Amino acid sequence: MHKLLTDSPGQKMLLLGNEAIARGAIEAGVAFASTYPGTPSSEISLSLFQMSKESDLYFEYSTNEKVALEVAAAAANAGVRAMCMMKHVGLNVAADVLMTLAYLGCKGGMVILTADDPFMFSSQNEQDNRYYAKLSGLPLVEPSSVEEAKEMMPYAFDLSEKLGEPVLFRTTTRINHSNAVVRLGNLRERKCKGDFVKNPFAYVCVPAVSRKLHVRLLENMDSAREEAEKSPFNLQKGEGKWGIICNGVSYNYAADGVKDLGTEDKVRILRLGFSHPLPEKMIRDFLGNCEKVLIIEEGEPVLEEAVKAIAQEAGLMLPIRGKTPELFSRLYEFDPAMVRKGIATCFGIPYAAPAVPDLSDLPEIPQRPPTLCAGCSHRATYYAVKKAAEGKDTIYPSDIGCYTLGFLPPLSMADFVICMGASAGTACGFSKVTDKKVVAFIGDSTFFHSGIAGLINAVFNQHNFTLVILDNGTTAMTGHQPHPGVDMTKLNMEGYGRISIEAVVRAIGVEHVTVIRPFRVGKSIEAVKEALDFEGVSVIISQEICSLYAKSLKEHKGRPFRVNPGKCKNHRNCIDDLACPAFYLQNERVMIDPELCWGCAVCAQICPENAIVPVKK
Amino acid sequence: MDITRLIIVAVGGQGNLLASRVIGETALLSDVPVRMSEIHGMAQRGGVVESAIVFGDAESTIISDGEADLLVGFEPSETLRALNKCNGRTTVISNLSPLSPFTVTIGKAVYPKLSQIQELIRAKTGRLIAFDARELAEKAGNVMAVNMVLVGAMAQTGILPLTVENFKEAIRTKTKKAFADINLKAFDLGFAEAEKAG
Numbered sequence: 001m002h003k004l005l006t007d008s009p010g011q012k013m014l015l016l017g018n019e020a021i022a023r024g025a026i027e028a029g030v031a032f033a034s035t036y037p038g039t040p041s042s043e044i045s046l047s048l049f050q051m052s053k054e055s056d057l058y059f060e061y062s063t064n065e066k067v068a069l070e071v072a073a074a075a076a077n078a079g080v081r082a083m084c085m086m087k088h089v090g091l092n093v094a095a096d097v098l099m100t101l102a103y104l105g106c107k108g109g110m111v112i113l114t115a116d117d118p119f120m121f122s123s124q125n126e127q128d129n130r131y132y133a134k135l136s137g138l139p140l141v142e143p144s145s146v147e148e149a150k151e152m153m154p155y156a157f158d159l160s161e162k163l164g165e166p167v168l169f170r171t172t173t174r175i176n177h178s179n180a181v182v183r184l185g186n187l188r189e190r191k192c193k194g195d196f197v198k199n200p201f202a203y204v205c206v207p208a209v210s211r212k213l214h215v216r217l218l219e220n221m222d223s224a225r226e227e228a229e230k231s232p233f234n235l236q237k238g239e240g241k242w243g244i245i246c247n248g249v250s251y252n253y254a255a256d257g258v259k260d261l262g263t264e265d266k267v268r269i270l271r272l273g274f275s276h277p278l279p280e281k282m283i284r285d286f287l288g289n290c291e292k293v294l295i296i297e298e299g300e301p302v303l304e305e306a307v308k309a310i311a312q313e314a315g316l317m318l319p320i321r322g323k324t325p326e327l328f329s330r331l332y333e334f335d336p337a338m339v340r341k342g343i344a345t346c347f348g349i350p351y352a353a354p355a356v357p358d359l360s361d362l363p364e365i366p367q368r369p370p371t372l373c374a375g376c377s378h379r380a381t382y383y384a385v386k387k388a389a390e391g392k393d394t395i396y397p398s399d400i401g402c403y404t405l406g407f408l409p410p411l412s413m414a415d416f417v418i419c420m421g422a423s424a425g426t427a428c429g430f431s432k433v434t435d436k437k438v439v440a441f442i443g444d445s446t447f448f449h450s451g452i453a454g455l456i457n458a459v460f461n462q463h464n465f466t467l468v469i470l471d472n473g474t475t476a477m478t479g480h481q482p483h484p485g486v487d488m489t490k491l492n493m494e495g496y497g498r499i500s501i502e503a504v505v506r507a508i509g510v511e512h513v514t515v516i517r518p519f520r521v522g523k524s525i526e527a528v529k530e531a532l533d534f535e536g537v538s539v540i541i542s543q544e545i546c547s548l549y550a551k552s553l554k555e556h557k558g559r560p561f562r563v564n565p566g567k568c569k570n571h572r573n574c575i576d577d578l579a580c581p582a583f584y585l586q587n588e589r590v591m592i593d594p595e596l597c598w599g600c601a602v603c604a605q606i607c608p609e610n611a612i613v614p615v616k617k
Numbered sequence: 618m619d620i621t622r623l624i625i626v627a628v629g630g631q632g633n634l635l636a637s638r639v640i641g642e643t644a645l646l647s648d649v650p651v652r653m654s655e656i657h658g659m660a661q662r663g664g665v666v667e668s669a670i671v672f673g674d675a676e677s678t679i680i681s682d683g684e685a686d687l688l689v690g691f692e693p694s695e696t697l698r699a700l701n702k703c704n705g706r707t708t709v710i711s712n713l714s715p716l717s718p719f720t721v722t723i724g725k726a727v728y729p730k731l732s733q734i735q736e737l738i739r740a741k742t743g744r745l746i747a748f749d750a751r752e753l754a755e756k757a758g759n760v761m762a763v764n765m766v767l768v769g770a771m772a773q774t775g776i777l778p779l780t781v782e783n784f785k786e787a788i789r790t791k792t793k794k795a796f797a798d799i800n801l802k803a804f805d806l807g808f809a810e811a812e813k814a815g
């Protein structure tokens with residue numbers, strides 16, 4: 001049995017934040033869950049996916065976040081408890097649904113989880129999704145710890161049902177990827193079947209209906225504010241004339257900081273776990289007890305601006321500090337010492353910074369950036385495109401996935417990356433206004449996610465570029481989740497369709513479509529050359545399974561290669577052009593690590609001396 | 618309860634996350650409050666993995682620069698890179714078996730000398746315990762047991778508020794059955810090696 005289905009209330013378990021969240025949802029009786037994978041949220045959905053295989057919980061990997069939210073919204077409006085989770089930028093994709101779903105509301109409890117990523121450990125930006133609560137008018141809860149993340153989940157579902165609208169649940173990486181000891185609670189029963197009762201004047205968002213629904217949304221916000229005033233997740237701690245108002249993980253650093261500074265009797269803390277709409281009365285009362293207040297929040301000054309507005313309305317003149325050059329930045333994540341220093345600076349408390357040794361005399365330590373795996377098909381495809389485009393002035397718009405790692409030298413195969421699916425769209429613009437050859441790259445999962453629309457645009461508006469679809473049979477970067485093109489039988493799972501990328505591309509009307517096997521180097525280069533010479537939109541579908549995924553499926557058949565020292569003339573084309581991590585130098589000679597070598601044979605095909613040969617069995 | 622802060626740095630694939638897990642489970646068995654955070658940095662694609670583990674009455678799950686009581690490096694150059702987490706009293710345990718980054722293996726960057734790495738760490742911290750953990754893991758029966766060798770060394774320092782019995786119990790119950798004996802042997806070898814370091 002999955003450990004998160006354990007039915008023994010009171011038992012203590014060491015859980016990853018994302019596991020704790022999944023457990024919290026199960027304790028809340030969630031019956032329906034959908035997602036598009038994205039770090040740092042991925043282990044929540046992975047846990048739910050696993051549990052769905054051994055219970056009546058319904059779980060799906062949807063095509064993208066917008067679809068995932070639509071799917072869950074319908075389930076919740078049929079009265080079933082539904083959850084939809086995504087990384088912060090995923091909510092941008094789903095925002096169109098979110099904004100009007102806020103008008104519609106829901107019947108069964110619905111929680112929409114956004115996993116924000118301050119410092120961008122694995123994201124393209126560090127947007128603060130608390131603004132989505134403000135923008136949509138929906139309630140927002142945000143835990144400070146792993147334990148609280150679990151406790152908050154049933155609360156959020158109950159709150160959603162009480163208010164009749166979805167609740168936003170915001171985490172940050174340091175919640176998702178922290179571990180702590182969690183005490184299991186009771187499991188509520190899952191109600192998996194619902195019913196939808198027609199009521200067009202409540203559910204069909206034409207202007208006349210929406211005008212009424214917006215009124216209701218505002219009324220709901222008033223009710224939600226009352227809930228926030230009495231929420232157990234808006235808590236106060238300590239006594240004194242100095243006040244700290246904080247949220248999320250900043251609370252941990254603030255609480256530790258106040259203790260370390262020995263100022264527990266001087267500082268009171270208001271921690272807002274239910275932070276939209278804000279409990280205005282509670283905040284007013286808190287300010288009334290303080291002479292000076294410091295707002296500690298990672299990201300944007302959301303609380304700070306709101307608290308200042310509340311103080312202004314109440315005619316309170318006390319200083320309220322937050323994001324200023326000498327205190328806190330809007331950039332990156334906070335840490336305990338930074339917050340301790342901020343508290344000391346704000347309130348004039350003596351403070352000694354931690355003594356970090358002088359490291360100026362350290363030698364340069366070679367960097368260790370993540371690289372494409374040995375045997376990664378992307379490296380082979382990049383090589384083929386590079387060779388085929390030799391002598392041409394190129395622009396390579398790319399997309400989000402493992403293949404983005406190819407932007408580093410020596411591959412240098414990404415020039416412009418914004419967001420999921422943007423390679424096809426941006427290729428349209430580049431090809432129109434420049435005279436360069438535009439070759440865009442997109443992964444299979446990303447193509448389904450939102451690349452298709454860009455390609456349709458290209459065909460309709462008759463743009464001129466080549467789109468290379470890197471089809472490695474999985475969503476590799478986030479941990480090998482399925483997507484609509486995946487063969488689910490390989491995972492021993494039945495009851496799934498399978499969409500052919502080639503059929504989709506042809507149906508869109510692309511005239512020049514070629515499927516290549518990137519490990520066949522010569523043939524691939526020829527095929528790419530033809531595609532580049534084609535006037536109009538051409539598509540290359542490069543098919544080869546992700547090597548890491550193949551390993552997990554035990555599908556790996558290749559034999560390792562070695563360098564024949566008698567033949568090798570040490571040109572090092574292999575290393576310089578491919579940068580495969582299986583290569584190393586020994587006494588200035590090229591060697592191949594047989595443990596790492598995948599046997600893709602790409603280097604063997606490009607070695608001008610034919611010096612790379614299979615290891616004999 | 619006093620707060621103890623431990624940082625573990627490793628290269629993806631070295632089993633750092635399992636080591637953290639064992640330490641966390643040991644704390645759970647010992648009823649010691651524990652919080653940990655992990656940054657995976659695309660571990661499976663050769664990036665650096667860092668775990669921060671905080672024992673005792675603290676709310677934070679991360680550790681600021683200069684605040685680690687114990688730094689454990691699974692790879693010598695990574696230990697050096699993490700020195701910003703240390704102060705003059707920090708104890709450092711480092712594996713001395715290097716895993717060269719790709720830029721080094723292809724001759725585009727130089728790996729610092731092991732002797733220089735050790736000198737620098739000694740000069741800037743309280744104490745260094747350094748040995749070839751890979752060799753001990755092989756001796757225990759599996760190179761993959763480097764993580765348990767280093768857990769053994771951590772246990773020996775007595776810096777963490779956890780007992781040897783509980784460590785062993787966690788290894789027995791929380792690592793794969795087939796590897797439990799090798800892991801326990803690796804733990805003992807690491808423990809003995811740290812003892813030798815005096």
Ligand code: SF4
Nearest residue numbers: 373376402476546547
């Ligand atoms: S996980 Fe797969 S797609 Fe990603 S770098 Fe490795 S082989 Fe390539």
